[in-house]
Amino acid sequence: xxxxxxxxxxxxxxxxxxxxxxxxxxxxxxxxxxxxxxxxxxxxxxxxxxxxxxxxxxxxxxxxxxxxxxxxxxxxxxxxxxxxxxxxxxxxxxxxxxxxxxxxxxxxxxxxx
Amino acid sequence: xxxxxxxxxxxxxxxxxxxxxxxxxxxxxxxxxxxxxxxxxxxxxxxxxxxxxxxxxxxxxxxxxxxxxxxxxxxxxxxxxxxxxxxxxxxxxxxxxxxxxxxxxxxxxxxxxx
Numbered sequence: 001x002x003x004x005x006x007x008x009x010x011x012x013x014x015x016x017x018x019x020x021x022x023x024x025x026x027x028x029x030x031x032x033x034x035x036x037x038x039x040x041x042x043x044x045x046x047x048x049x050x051x052x053x054x055x056x057x058x059x060x061x062x063x064x065x066x067x068x069x070x071x072x073x074x075x076x077x078x079x080x081x082x083x084x085x086x087x088x089x090x091x092x093x094x095x096x097x098x099x100x101x102x103x104x105x106x107x108x109x110x111x112x113x
Numbered sequence: 114x115x116x117x118x119x120x121x122x123x124x125x126x127x128x129x130x131x132x133x134x135x136x137x138x139x140x141x142x143x144x145x146x147x148x149x150x151x152x153x154x155x156x157x158x159x160x161x162x163x164x165x166x167x168x169x170x171x172x173x174x175x176x177x178x179x180x181x182x183x184x185x186x187x188x189x190x191x192x193x194x195x196x197x198x199x200x201x202x203x204x205x206x207x208x209x210x211x212x213x214x215x216x217x218x219x220x221x222x223x224x225x226x227x
Contacts, residue, residue, distance in 0.1 A: 031213045042117070042203055042218030043156075050212065088155070092213060100171075101216060103148075105155035 005104050006089060012110040019076040021107040023089030024069075030092040032065060033101065034074050037086045046074075046087075079111045115140045117219035119204050125225045126194060134189045134222050136204030144207035144214055145187040146171065147179065149200040150221075156203070162187055194226045 007022045023032070031050045035043040049056045049065045049072065056063045062075040076083055086106040117138045126132055138145065146161035148171075158171030162181040176198055178190040187206075191198060202222045207214040 033213070033215070035216075040201070040221065040223075042220050043205075043216070044218070045215050048211070048213050048215060090216075100158065100161065101214065102158075102172075103156040105153065 006087070006107040008107060009105070010108045010110070012112060013079060015079060015081055015111050015113050017079055019079050019083070019109055019111075021074045021087050021109070023072045023074070023104055025072075025089075025091045025104075026070065027091075028067070032063075032072050032092070033090045034061075034063060034072075035088045035090060035103075037088065037106070039085075043088060076109075079109075081111050081113055083109060084111045085109060115217070117204055117206055117217050119202075119219040119222050121222060122220060123223050125227065127227055128195055129193050132191050132194060132224075134191075134202060134204075134224070136187045136189065136219060137185050138187075138204075138206040138217070139185065140206060140208065140217065141184065142206035142208055142217070143184065144209065145181070146205050146207070146216075147177070147187070147189050148203045148205065149173065149198075150203060151200050159189070159202075194224075196226050198224065199226050200224060 005024050033048045034046045037043045047058045047063050049063050060077045065072045086108045088103050088106045090101040090103045120135045143164045147159040148156045150156050157173045159177050160179040162168045204219040205216040207216045
């Protein structure tokens, strides 16, 4: 079953602008991760945020987590053409144990030069 | 270089002809898994393995088999492929760090079953 749902499904912005993607999930979680996928390639881990954390930064990435609303957001600041990719959130459902990640359907981000 | 490799990268086959997609990782990870990715459905887990000789079903295991005889290898077997198994397949291995499984993905295998 799909736990995470990303919003929007597709996003197109100009280079240099900020991009925000959202993820909602249904059950309580241990942690939430964000991954990037360039077209047709394997996913690459970007950042992890634990259920007891509210915000985390990594370079131009900022992730927030609101467990009361069961949602997370990924902000990419000062976007570049190389950021063009699909972005997925993945949740580690608490009820299913720590060994399983459930991925959303992804947000396709296009950065226009 | 730390990596997950999959072979073949592309495969076109016919209904009913058994095939195996190999997966190997050189990071000594205990946890490995297989996913399929389909348009509009995202990534769905097929099988996973917590360690050698320990495997379990994911969300969509029907029509697939796996084995884990060695830590580094986790092959995916389709005994009798059907057209609805046409998909993009990813193998992943995981590092357990900070209370979470951070997954490392292979490059993918695009399978077409006619």
